[in-house]
Amino acid sequence: MSEETRVSKAQQKAVNKYVKSNYDRINVTFPKGQKEIIMLAATAAGESVNSYIKKAVDQRMERDNA
Template identity: 45%
Template sequence: MEENKPTAATKAKRKYNDANYERIPLDVRKGTKAEYKAAADRAGKSLNAYIQEAVEEKMKREKEQQD
């Protein structure tokens, strides 16, 4: 069986992502991901963008409440 070796392009993408992004694991109950994905699709966004926007909006509201 042949071993799948990453291409130069894949290595470059991984290196870039490692230098520029942080991962946040998010565990949700079964079925919740599908609900989130459907909401993101309705908003015309990726699931990642939808979740990021939701978190940023909540942070903004909480900051405004503190001020």
Template identity: 40%
Template sequence: MSEKKPVSAAQKAATKRFEDKKYDKILLRLQKDSITSKESIQTHAEKAGESLNGYITKAIEARIKVQDNKEVDPVSEKMETEKEADE
């Protein structure tokens, strides 16, 4: 079994520059002991064979597509036009 080599400071800096250029990062606060807890989402992600980040990203993408197509929003179960009428 081979041991992992420590990551050099130069490699860490290069990785940080790449991530800063390619990705936006957000802080997501999840209430513990709820259906949207980190543990619950992680369990569902694993069942789907996805990473936590991938699972959350796909869920967001699906909701955006629904809203863009003015289909029924699975979260609120309302059409986009119905939401506007409620306001």
């Protein structure tokens, strides 16, 4: 790892504190093999897996509440 990409323990602690106070975490499980399919779909859409799943949930909630 190069010097430019190293993160100090203090930096990581600050990031973890920020994430903990500003985000909720949900663990989701999928059947074996589904993870790779989701990863490929997210990549094809030009998104991270997290944003891909968040968008899917948002779209479903919007559709169901309409």
